[in-house]
Amino acid sequence: MLAGQEELRAHLADACERAEIIQQLAEGGIDFQQVALQAGKPDADPFDLLCHLEFNAPILTRRQRANRMKKDKAPFFARFAPEARGILNILLEKYAADGELQFILPAHAGGITGHEFLAFINQEQSTLSNGKKGPGLFR
Numbered sequence: 001m002l003a004g005q006e007e008l009r010a011h012l013a014d015a016c017e018r019a020e021i022i023q024q025l026a027e028g029g030i031d032f033q034q035v036a037l038q039a040g041k042p043d044a045d046p047f048d049l050l051c052h053l054e055f056n057a058p059i060l061t062r063r064q065r066a067n068r069m070k071k072d073k074a075p076f077f078a079r080f081a082p083e084a085r086g087i088l089n090i091l092l093e094k095y096a097a098d099g100e101l102q103f104i105l106p107a108h109a110g111g112i113t114g115h116e117f118l119a120f121i122n123q124e125q126s127t128l129s130n131g132k133k134g135p136g137l138f139r
Contacts, residue, residue: 066096
């Protein structure tokens with residue numbers, strides 16, 4: 001499969017690649033919910049399940065992963081305005097409670113895809129509805 005956890009992390013960081021990997025594994029008969037239940041970790045992250053299966057790494061729950069992110073990446077969160085930090089905290093809490101699949105946006109004619117949405121919120125500058133330029137959402 002992959003050389004190590006970092007290579008796997010790099011592939012799973014891209015939403016399209018992650019969906020493709022999960023689809024290929026599902027076609028091969030691997031169901032993450034079943035694996036999580038069999039491992040006794042029903043709220044485990046798919047990344048941790050894959051690392052456990054492939055590299056015998058410990059399985060973290062989404063709550064453990066969210067808490068680790070808040071602690072280890074505190075300087076990252078500190079550079080945002082309080083409102084943006086609040087949004088990031090809400091997103092982390094939603095991930096911890098419900099997983100990442102709730103963040104997948106359905107694509108429909110004229111709609112925005114998950115990839116496009118991430119590019120939109122990460123941009124340095126945005127164009128407001130009145131045509132004026134302003135800072136990006138998390139800037």
